[in-house]
Amino acid sequence: MRGVVASADDRGPRTAGGGVMSLEERLAVDPIACDGHGICKELFPERVRLDDWGYPIIDGRPVSPRLREHAKRAIAACPTLALKLERS
Numbered sequence: 791m792r793g794v795v796a797s798a799d800d801r802g803p804r805t806a807g808g809g810v811m812s813l814e815e816r817l818a819v820d821p822i823a824c825d826g827h828g829i830c831k832e833l834f835p836e837r838v839r840l841d842d843w844g845y846p847i848i849d850g851r852p853v854s855p856r857l858r859e860h861a862k863r864a865i866a867a868c869p870t871l872a873l874k875l876e877r878s
């Protein structure tokens with residue numbers, strides 16, 4: 791029986807140029823748009839904490855699929871649309 795063999799070069803989807811496309815997503819904040827409401831910290835404490843003035847400090851680790859819904863909820867609730875998930 792033939793199976794799928796993963797080679798050392800089997801690292802996921804490819805870009806048009808043949809490069810490996812990363813599927814990692816990280817939460818990012820636009821510091822200009824952010825008004826420091828702090829809702830994001832309440833909805834996504836796994837990746838957001840607040841500084842002394844109430845502005846978010848984003849943990850730059852990738853957002854796992856398990857946490858993605860939490861991130862999406864925080865993004866949707868941000869009143870200034872300052873949050874987004876970025877692929878890197």
Ligand code: SF4
Pocket residue numbers: 819823824825826827828829830831844845846867868869870871872873
């Ligand atoms: S919810 Fe939006 S506006 Fe409020 S602190 Fe977070 S990023 Fe800034």
